[in-house]
Amino acid sequence: MDSTRSTAGDVDRKHRSQNSFIRDDRAIEGLPIRLVIALVVGVAALALMLNMLGGIGDVGDTEVTVEIEDDELIEADEDGEAGEVKVSVIDENGNNVENATVIATAASAQLDGVVEARTGEEPSSLSGSYDLEDNEAVLDFDGDQSLRADQDIGEIELEVIPPSDSNYIDEQPNPEIRVVSSF
Secondary structure (H helix, E strand, C coil): CCCCCCCHHHHHHHHHHHHHHHHCCHHHHHHHHHHHHHHHHHHHHHHHHHHHHHHHHHHHCEEEEEEECCCCEEECCCCHHHHEEEEEEEECCCCECCCCEEEEEECCCEECCCEEEECCCCCCCCCCCCCCCCCEEEEECCCCEECCCCCCEEEEEEEEECCCCCCEECCCCCCCEEEECCC
């Protein structure tokens, strides 16, 4: 018996497959949409991966905050030693932060300008005598704080500018200094 035997069905199938390939235009229509879908899925997956990697940079950052020494209440329009507030700058683990700048700005209390103090430096304008450590500063309000006529209490916000050569950040709210009309 001969194995090269062909039947009419074989010829018909061969002819049909060649004709169907030539006439089949589905592949050219389906290919671009498949490429677009693959591209969209790939870009979405890449965006997710880059977003995850972008968050890794925050791992080494350490939050800093301010601790207010003595009393966090000052009287409106008070000057001299009573208008000075001693603060300490620490990180989230309680470690001292040196070479930071503490800035006081008006919140619900009024403040003429901005009061600024650098840790470890004692300004010459202070009325009181302070023995400051490297993480401590004294904010001298010198009568610049006040309240509106209808107000009995207000707040002054504190912000820390950490040393530029460190991994410290100040993104969380810090304690506020309260300004009162009278004790």
